[in-house]
Amino acid sequence: MFDLYGEEVQFLVVYIAxxxxxxxxxxxxxxxxxxxxxxxxxxxxxxxxxxxxxxxxLQRLAAVVDGMDNAVDRNYQAQPNRLYLVGKDGNIAYAGGxxxxxxxxxELEQAIRKxxxxxxxxxxxxxxxxxxxN
Amino acid sequence: xxxxxxxxxxxxxxxxQETPVSVSPPTVWELLQSKYDTDQDSKISSEEHGRGLGAFxxxxxxxxxFITQTDLEAPTGGASRRSQERENKMRxxxxxxxxxxxxxxxxxxxxxxxxxxAENSSKxxxxxxxxxxxxKEKEEVKAKTILLSSFAGEKPVAxxxxxxx
Numbered sequence: 001m002f003d004l005y006g007e008e009v010q011f012l013v014v015y016i017a018x019x020x021x022x023x024x025x026x027x028x029x030x031x032x033x034x035x036x037x038x039x040x041x042x043x044x045x046x047x048x049x050x051x052x053x054x055x056x057x058l059q060r061l062a063a064v065v066d067g068m069d070n071a072v073d074r075n076y077q078a079q080p081n082r083l084y085l086v087g088k089d090g091n092i093a094y095a096g097g098x099x100x101x102x103x104x105x106x107e108l109e110q111a112i113r114k115x116x117x118x119x120x121x122x123x124x125x126x127x128x129x130x131x132x133x134n
Numbered sequence: 135x136x137x138x139x140x141x142x143x144x145x146x147x148x149x150x151q152e153t154p155v156s157v158s159p160p161t162v163w164e165l166l167q168s169k170y171d172t173d174q175d176s177k178i179s180s181e182e183h184g185r186g187l188g189a190f191x192x193x194x195x196x197x198x199x200f201i202t203q204t205d206l207e208a209p210t211g212g213a214s215r216r217s218q219e220r221e222n223k224m225r226x227x228x229x230x231x232x233x234x235x236x237x238x239x240x241x242x243x244x245x246x247x248x249x250x251x252a253e254n255s256s257k258x259x260x261x262x263x264x265x266x267x268x269x270k271e272k273e274e275v276k277a278k279t280i281l282l283s284s285f286a287g288e289k290p291v292a293x294x295x296x297x298x299x
Contacts, residue, residue, distance in 0.1 A: 005292075008289060008290075009289060009290050009291070009292050010285055010288075010289050010290070010291045010292070011291075011292045011294065012280070012282075012291055012292065012293055012294065013246075013294045013295075013296070014243065014293055014294065014295045014296075015246065015296070015297060016295055016296065016297055017297060018297045018298065018299045019296075019297050019299050020299040021189075021299055022162050022165075022166075022193075022299075023185070023189040023190075023192050023193050024189075024192060025192060027162075027192075028299055032159060033299065034298045034299055035159065035160065035162055035165050036298050036299050037185065037189065038185075038189055040185055040186060040189075042244075046244070046246065048297075048298055049246050049298075050246055050248060051298065052297070052298035053246060053248070054248065055298070059248055061294070062245070062280070063245070063246040064243035064244060064245055064246060064279075064280050065243060065244055065246055066243060067243070071241070072239070072241045072243060073295070074229065075229070075232075075239040075241070076231060076232065076239065076293070076295060077229065077230075077231035078295035078296075080296070080297070081294075081295055081296035081297070082231075082293075082295045082296075083292070083293065083294060083295070084232070084238070084292070084293040084295075085290055085291070085292050085293070086238040086282065086285070086290060086291040086292075086293065087290050088285075088286065088287060088288065088289060088290055089286065089287075090237060090238060090283060090286035090287075091234075091235055091236060091237055091238060092232045092233060092234050092235065092236050092237075092238050093234065093290065094234065095231060095232060095233055095234055098231075099296070108292060112290065112292065115290050116290070
């Protein structure tokens with residue numbers, strides 16, 4: 001998707017609080033799950049974000065890191081993961097559901113394609129002149 | 135759910151990927167023991183751990199004041215209780231997410247700069263001693279922020295929220 005739309009759309013990863021830190025309230029018990037402790041400082045979260053982006057080969061995507069107050073996470077209700085598209089007008093053009101079930105990249109792509117479509121011309125027929133005769 | 139578990143297929147959607155080579159990871163106990171068991175007595179005290187009582191109590195399943203391998207192999211009864219507490223806490227903090235058509239909540243967050251990019255930026259020619267200028271430019275690159283509203287009128291922004299776990 002980035003290769004297709006990366007010139008016209010700004011893709012931005014927003015790294016938020018760990019969903020399943022190993023010392024958190026719901027650690028991930030899946031085999032080969034990343035073993036990550038809940039960061040206790042912004043520098044720790046920043047470092048883990050870097051490891052994540054490199055580990056998942058996502059370095060080409062721009063990324064920002066949420067503050068330890070988790071304000072952006074809260075404003076977007078992003079936990080554990082979520083997709084949004086913000087239109088050129090600054091309004092929400094697509095609001096995905098909460099992950100994992102609501103995390104749907106195909107919906108995001110559809111929204112991108114719709115957002116990038118040129119505006120349709122006004123095809124309404126001109127109003128008839130007053131007093132016109134057939 | 136893991137951003138990692140979702141981001142692998144997401145990464146495939148964004149980029150062509152090579153098949154990753156699997157390496158056997160350490161267990162949770164092996165990781166924690168190597169980091170915190172400084173006196174190597176096969177148990178981790180809260181003093182050795184030093185990451186706050188919340189995180190310590192999440193790991194000390196039997197509540198005996200030490201994190202041991204047994205704690206980490208304990209049944210998930212405690213985890214279920216903590217998950218419910220977390221869910222309750224999240225529910226209390228929940229605000230309505232922004233909807234289609236609404237103005238996107240603005241934010242200004244620090245950009246994640248990979249070490250090699252920071253190094254490359256700091257290698258530009260300068261008249262100052264190279265090590266001083268390089269260190270300064272590296273810090274400037276790392277302190278850069280992105281303001282979401284700066285893209286308005288320019289291009290749409292696809293926001294991908296997630297974490298490694």
